[in-house]
Amino acid sequence: MEEREFTQGNQTSLLGYLKSMRETRDILSWCNREFVNDTARTFFKHLLFWSMLSRAVSLAYPYLMGMGIDGLYQHNLTFAIIAVVGIALTYVLGSVFEWRAGHFIELTLGENLRTMDHRINKIFFAKNLGLHLEEGGKLTQENMEKGWNRFDMVQKSILFSGVDSGLTLVLSLLMLFLISPVCCLIIAATLVGNFLISLSLNRLVTVYMEPVESMFRALTRKRGERWQGVERVVTSGRDGEEIEVMNQEFTKALEADRKIWLAYIRGTMPRSLLAGFSVTLAGLYAGWRVWEGHMAVVDVVPILTWAGMASQQMRFLARVEREVNWCTPSLKSLRHSLSLPNQLAQIDQPIVLNDGPVEVEFDGLGHSYDHKRHAKNGSAVQVLSGLTFTVRPGEKIALIGPSGAGKSTVTRLVQRYMDPEQGVIRVNGRDLREISLSSWRRLVGYIPQTARVFDGTLRDNLLYSLSSADRAQISDEQIWEIMRLLRIDFGARLTHGLDTRVGRNGVKLSGGEAQRVMIGAAAIKRPRFMIIDEATSSLDAENQAAVQSGIDQLLAQEEASAIIIAHRLSTVLRCDTFVVLKPVDSLAPGESQIETIAHSVPELFARSEIFRTLAKLEGVSLAA
């Protein structure tokens, strides 16, 4: 991480200050645009109205106090009675107005949170999956959560304190102006001083906080990963070291963080001094006016109270500003991730695929994940190169090749996680980029290399890829039928049948059981194109054979095509076609990665050196 050296003296020009202020403003107005809807705006208007009344009533209090003292002093019963009744009324009305204001604060907060939650989810899931796979990308859980929390903090700070303080400041200056314009001017002048101090403090935070925030984010990500991977940490005997390293990293981030905030807090001191000075000056002026006989002594009470209130509000507003500044880097990061452009080429009227047999054609496919990464010879590090083959309706294709050859990448491209850099994928003769992705996804069943079972029941997991209408229609008997076929019927372990809970991340399932649940979930969709990526690697030989024949039956029923990837050759020998990939680093630039395409095992054995080597290592005989 790039760490900027922090020295308090090097905050540059006023132009720089203004730029960082503009950035904070831009981020807040982005939040406002994205996360504040019309309903919340209406609530906010109500909130302003009631807060204004509540503040006005509280400001009347010192005036009435002055009037009461005056009444007592001059034996003027009317004044005294007005003052007492008025003060009682300010309490009653004040409570009612505050209740209404509080009511609308709550409604505004809730509405904004709801909108934000919804927007973030919507934008997060709408990003193409390739973006989520990017190393160092900002589309991460930590980034989203932190932005979420910081937005909540900013809105609470503004709604609970900012609005109240802002209104009190404006109203007390107004009241001061009515009684003594000069006192009002004195207090208002401190506003300018406050503004200038804020500019420099704001710069301090926005410039230096960002690298510190990113240190904290990296730490949170690492901590989360280690917590999730508690098993690996402890069984590797690394727990003690991990705790120490995390503590050191945290201390380092904290020290950088502290440097900034201590300077910030030190920088706020002149603000308090300025406030004290201005109230004293206003008091001196009022005292002088009374001394000279130009002002009633009772006017000094409201003048001093309002002057004090106004400068106190400036302090409160500074606190709000500090909180906003504190949150800005995370909000900036959230804005950055949510604004990442979708990498998929979009067309206006995509072709909608109907249910039916599917043919998928890979034509000269080439891809690299990171364009900026270059091999020693200066070319981009290719993952796929010159891949050309077709999966016909009902055909089962085995994708064979060494680890890292790009097999899973093919499955990602065919599901449009990203568009290929070279070549075209066609579905039923049409470029995949012209096809409605949701209609394509309805036809595809995908069993990923790593099982991802969600907390919930077995039924929830099995029906996960069905639409709500289909979920409502499918009967338990149909589910059990598929479960039996794919060996998901775990017998007595299913204590509550389909409603047995599988635990967080499927923790209550064995590796092989989780894999079978994933296979079931893809099969229950009755897809027309199945992608099976190492789906049976955790199964024993007997279960694997049974599950395999279950999958074969299901594929045959739907006349479905399939791409099947497996390291164990016995898994793929029943396929119709075999595509063998060469290791990508053995290729000349632009050379096709396909070593052999064969249509039977003997042909494969005769033509593919890679296959012969693998078969020998696994002891697979041709008779298999």
Ligand SMILES: Nc1ncnc2c1ncn2[C@@H]1O[C@H](COP(=O)(O)OP(=O)(O)OP(=O)(O)O)[C@@H](O)[C@H]1O
């Ligand atoms: N998200 C990613 N970002 C950058 N590079 C990646 C990413 N995913 C995979 N790669 C790289 O792409 C290459 C192909 O990966 P892929 O997962 O497609 O291989 P594979 O053939 O499925 O391997 P395996 O048999 O081990 O599953 C690998 O060298 C890998 O390092």
Ligand SMILES: [Mg+2]
């Ligand atoms: Mg893979």
